[in-house]
Amino acid sequence: xxxxxxxxxxxxxxEHHGLAWDGGCALIEGTxxxxxxxxxxxxxxxxxxxxxxLQALTDVCDGSLLHVPxxxxxxxREGSGHVAVRGSFVLVATSASGDVRCEGQxxxxxxxxxxxxIDIARLAPVEPDAAAAGPPAAGDERPLVCGVVPASxxxxxxxxxxxxxxxxxxxxxxEPAALSAESIPLPPPRPETAVAPPDGxxxxxxxxxxxxxGPADAPSGAGEGPAGLADHDGQTIMRGLSPLTSGDGVPGSxxxxxxxxxxxxxxxxxxxxxxxxPVGGQKTMVAPGVPIGxxxxxxxxxxxxxxxxxxxxxxxxxxxEGDRMPSLLALPFGHISGSHLEICVEGWAVFxxxxxxxxxxxxxxxxxxxxxxxxxxxxxxxxDVLDLGHGVKLTFPEMA
Amino acid sequence: xxxxxxxxxxxxxGVRFTVRWGSMTHRGYVRTRNEDxxxxxxxxxxxxxxxxxxxxxxxxxxxxxEECRAFTGSRWVDVDGLHAAVASADERIRHVPSSSEARxxxxxxxxxxxxxxxxxxxxxxxxGDSRTYRFTERGLxxxxxxxxxxxxxxxxxxxPSDADVPFGRNVITRALGMGAQRPPTLxxxxxxxxxxxxMLLCSxxxxxxxxxxxxxxxxxxxxxxxxxxxxxxxxxxxAGGRDNITAVVVDALxxxxxxxxxxxxxxxxxxxLIGGGQ
Numbered sequence: 001x002x003x004x005x006x007x008x009x010x011x012x013x014x015e016h017h018g019l020a021w022d023g024g025c026a027l028i029e030g031t032x033x034x035x036x037x038x039x040x041x042x043x044x045x046x047x048x049x050x051x052x053x054l055q056a057l058t059d060v061c062d063g064s065l066l067h068v069p070x071x072x073x074x075x076x077r078e079g080s081g082h083v084a085v086r087g088s089f090v091l092v093a094t095s096a097s098g099d100v101r102c103e104g105q106x107x108x109x110x111x112x113x114x115x116x117x118i119d120i121a122r123l124a125p126v127e128p129d130a131a132a133a134g135p136p137a138a139g140d141e142r143p144l145v146c147g148v149v150p151a152s153x154x155x156x157x158x159x160x161x162x163x164x165x166x167x168x169x170x171x172x173x174x175e176p177a178a179l180s181a182e183s184i185p186l187p188p189p190r191p192e193t194a195v196a197p198p199d200g201x202x203x204x205x206x207x208x209x210x211x212x213x214g215p216a217d218a219p220s221g222a223g224e225g226p227a228g229l230a231d232h233d234g235q236t237i238m239r240g241l242s243p244l245t246s247g248d249g250v251p252g253s254x255x256x257x258x259x260x261x262x263x264x265x266x267x268x269x270x271x272x273x274x275x276x277x278p279v280g281g282q283k284t285m286v287a288p289g290v291p292i293g294x295x296x297x298x299x300x301x302x303x304x305x306x307x308x309x310x311x312x313x314x315x316x317x318x319x320x321e322g323d324r325m326p327s328l329l330a331l332p333f334g335h336i337s338g339s340h341l342e343i344c345v346e347g348w349a350v351f352x353x354x355x356x357x358x359x360x361x362x363x364x365x366x367x368x369x370x371x372x373x374x375x376x377x378x379x380x381x382x383x384d385v386l387d388l389g390h391g392v393k394l395t396f397p398e399m400a
Numbered sequence: 401x402x403x404x405x406x407x408x409x410x411x412x413x414g415v416r417f418t419v420r421w422g423s424m425t426h427r428g429y430v431r432t433r434n435e436d437x438x439x440x441x442x443x444x445x446x447x448x449x450x451x452x453x454x455x456x457x458x459x460x461x462x463x464x465x466e467e468c469r470a471f472t473g474s475r476w477v478d479v480d481g482l483h484a485a486v487a488s489a490d491e492r493i494r495h496v497p498s499s500s501e502a503r504x505x506x507x508x509x510x511x512x513x514x515x516x517x518x519x520x521x522x523x524x525x526x527x528g529d530s531r532t533y534r535f536t537e538r539g540l541x542x543x544x545x546x547x548x549x550x551x552x553x554x555x556x557x558x559x560p561s562d563a564d565v566p567f568g569r570n571v572i573t574r575a576l577g578m579g580a581q582r583p584p585t586l587x588x589x590x591x592x593x594x595x596x597x598x599m600l601l602c603s604x605x606x607x608x609x610x611x612x613x614x615x616x617x618x619x620x621x622x623x624x625x626x627x628x629x630x631x632x633x634x635x636x637x638x639a640g641g642r643d644n645i646t647a648v649v650v651d652a653l654x655x656x657x658x659x660x661x662x663x664x665x666x667x668x669x670x671x672x673l674i675g676g677g678q
Contacts (some may be wrong), residue, residue, distance in 0.1 A: 303517065316590065317588075317590040319545055320588045320589070323480065325523070328519065
């Protein structure tokens, strides 16, 4: 067992999975199988940063964000940490300047944050009694260096200053937690039906508060669209991220993560959609108008997905008052209406609506029966095909 | 007239958008001045209908033409450039001295030769009640939407779209130089240009007195855009010529994009423009 764990971690028994490895710890929702928690842990145990954790978690959850459980995770070195929280979990970081609370509720993907000068971090589920209870009594904590335990809370004394002030805290000679099935009570296996169906909401969707990613109350909000989150390439994509409207810079700018080569990617992607390189966890903001993908016509044209796209035999963008004109995609075929279909992009989400075309538009999605695209917009997933009849199709290809 | 605009560094160099145009303006039989002005100088074509009495109306429309000459020498018209031209014109018109009660102002409608992703497009713009139409084999289609009291009532559902209202037609709700909003919001349309497209820009001196079907007939019969413009103005004069009348007709001849958006892509490092007289 490793003995290089430089900081002191305590855990309180409970129904979730507590993970600890060199440089990080996490609390993962107890409804996921223990094997999943162990798989994530074993990948982290071999070293990695927060993005590795997020990637490990999405990878073991079928590569789909939809299936990612709630969690709170903290990676820290010398008092400065990188936090991610999703679902009904909260991380409270205590420092000399007070408490910082990171919550995962109301966030479509996860809230992410970098913190400096953390003394103590407490990872816990958001429960009325737990939130009110504050830190557990000292006697309730058990030491943990590295491993997976059934926990309700994790408390990590991160800061070195505290360690000096309280030598006892840093000198906890924790017994390594065993990983064997004998010593870890198995939670009840998660029934398949407990996995959110594709049409279902992702995590909490009611009364979405402001989050790290900004207000999530746009029409693209999770759970509102009739279409589900689709895993389009075995990696990840999420729906429902709204453009930020305030706070982090320009209105309409978009939260994104960068790959090692600097390409812009949706938050939560583990590999770059442009070059396939790993995507770091570093959050950034990109200006409005950056293409988030593209649409391809069966006749050969392709148009980048940015703003609004008018598709038709002789498409026309009408009566625009602002600075940005919609894109036009001309499909010169007799059965297609002059302006037939409108595609619009909001944040990382793509929508389509038929604009009263004569012959209609049909959505082909996986094995589902074709359905007519209404004049009220519907949200598209990567891999969807829009059929305009007589072999004229639009595809939203999987991103490399 | 043939004009070649070489632009070897331009990524849109392979895009071909050849137009032919003609224009006509007339004071009419009633007004003492012609306050209409127009510009037919690729990549921009426009009609401005000035108002304000004495020479203020002339000044307003002429200033607008001058500001839009900023595009001369460019291959394409862009939205930012249009907004800048409108803002400059609006500011200058506000400084035009006027001896009458009415403040000077002008309408503005027109088209810019534009391209999007290598596809040639018409960028139509409008403030006021001058109009831009597209005439194709499918007929005459009004692209611009008037900023007038009548149109506002139609938009609000209080009048049918084909309402023939004997009053209030000349009350416009948006103009350069006289609005509360500075500069006025420019409405814009973007249309994929197709060979054979015939665009008509005109002042209300034409459309107030010549019905659409007569306009269509004139556009259909005259092969040459200059002839078409002349015949349209003649029709308005026959109908009384109560107002200034201006018509600019622009035909798309050779229209080719590049890249995957255009199957007929062809590499031509220049745009050839053949023009009629102004």
